[in-house]
Amino acid sequence: MRLLSKNKEDMPIKKDVWDIIEKWDRxxxxxxxxxxxDAIGxxxxxxxxxxxxYPEKEVYATGANVDDLAYLDxxxxxxxxxxEQALVIVTDTANIKRIDGDYYKLAKQWIKIDHHPLDDSYGEVEWVNTEVSSCSEMIADLWLSFPEKIKMTAKAARLLYAGIVGDTNRFLYDATSPYTMQIAAELMTYPFSHTEVNNQMxxxxxxxxxxxxxxxxxxxxSDDGVGHIMLTQDILKSLGMDDKDTHAIVPLLGKIEGVCVWAVFVQQSDGAYRCRLRSKGPVINTVAQNHGGGGHPLASGAHAKDEKELEQILxxxxxxxxxxxxxx
Ligand SMILES: [Mn+2]
Structure with missing residues (x-):
């Protein structure tokens, strides 16, 4: 099969990344x-x-365990x-303050691998590609770039497939390319149950x-296609939820007819709001940047100190x- 990679310009950086990985024992x-x-995947x-x-290398994945994603790893x-004697790699993380864990600062060398717009440079080697669907797609692309060198397993294929499915909302979003589909197809040739992963998700x-x-x-x-929902602390309490459970409603609201841009405002315990912004066309990360946030052109996050700022965002x-x- 002819691979459709549009990431040819990434070849030198991918080679650098794998060369550095080869050098480190931990x-x-x-x-x-x-x-x-996608983060876990x-x-x-x-x-x-x-x-x-490299079975002889020590390789660790670190960060808080999340019950809802325990089925992944x-x-x-x-x-x-x-x-002190380790290479640190950070995946799927646009800025330093979003890295889970503190000790990464102690490492001698860092690599960043990410698909978010570059808003915070870190690591001696940064491989950032904002054109791809997910960071998991980048990792699978790394494998397909050096298939004679890098060994794929069913476990890795399952994780990377789950990451791609997660970030594309099962191949729905615009960043899903023909190459994304080819990568997913390659991963599906490994023996894991993609239906089980899809059902779990x-x-x-x-x-x-x-x-x-x-x-x-x-x-x-509104008449012009801007939708929003506000979830106050009182509402969350009455439903027995907290902020971390609220992400599931974000894609759901985009399905309503007439919605062009939409926002989910979630009040935090200090009274301020976490704002998730989504769009089907108009660029909205500029709005997020005006309000202490950022992200992708069509999927961003921001913060608002009060309801007045929410109105300004709208x-x-x-x-x-x-x-x-x-x-x-
Ligand atoms: Mn991601």
Missing amino acids: IIIHRHVRPDP SQCGLKELIKAT EMDEVSEDLY NVIKPHTSKLMGHALDKFEL LELKQQVENYSKES
């Missing part, structure tokens, strides 16, 4: 706080590839003293279904929709 891999399947998938290729215990907890009901009921949509989103409809 490698510790980090990813972002509040991990999603890229982190633990890379760990499995290195371990399968478990984290390793890594003590502080291991870092589709599970909704009973309390989340209650939140979905609330969100669909209370979602407000105004700016409306402006983006207006500019967009003028352009197109």
